[in-house]
Amino acid sequence: MLIGFVQVYLFLGLALVAFGVELWALVHAARQPAPAFVSAGKRTKNFWLLLLGAGAALGFIAIPPPLGVGIFGGFLQFFFIVPAAIYLADVKPAVSGYRRRPPNRGGW
Numbered sequence: 767m768l769i770g771f772v773q774v775y776l777f778l779g780l781a782l783v784a785f786g787v788e789l790w791a792l793v794h795a796a797r798q799p800a801p802a803f804v805s806a807g808k809r810t811k812n813f814w815l816l817l818l819g820a821g822a823a824l825g826f827i828a829i830p831p832p833l834g835v836g837i838f839g840g841f842l843q844f845f846f847i848v849p850a851a852i853y854l855a856d857v858k859p860a861v862s863g864y865r866r867r868p869p870n871r872g873g874w
Contacts, residue, residue, distance in 0.1 A: 774830070781829045784847045788822040791850035794858060802864030808857050821849045 828843030830836035
């Protein structure tokens with residue numbers, strides 16, 4: 767009985783951490799300018815927002831009881847973190863270095 771109690775809260779904690787990572791990736795992608803993705807040679811900003819948004823929505827639905835619905839039981843919920851992990855490991859470092867050029871103010 768104690769083991770089941772610990773397992774429920776362990777899965778709940780892991781699901782909440784996964785959902786937090788998914789939200790972090792989604793917010794970071796939303797705050798980056800669209801040209802940063804193109805100049806880094808990555809997929810478009812809209813592609814990443816759609817993919818990360820879907821992953822975060824499914825990750826939210828997958829949060830197990832007592833806090834969530836837990837529709838996707840077991841380890842299936844942890845597959846929703848894959849797009850966020852790819853974004854944070856590959857795309858985030860590439861687009862974070864993007865700097866907008868100041869507008870040309872004339873001169874010589």
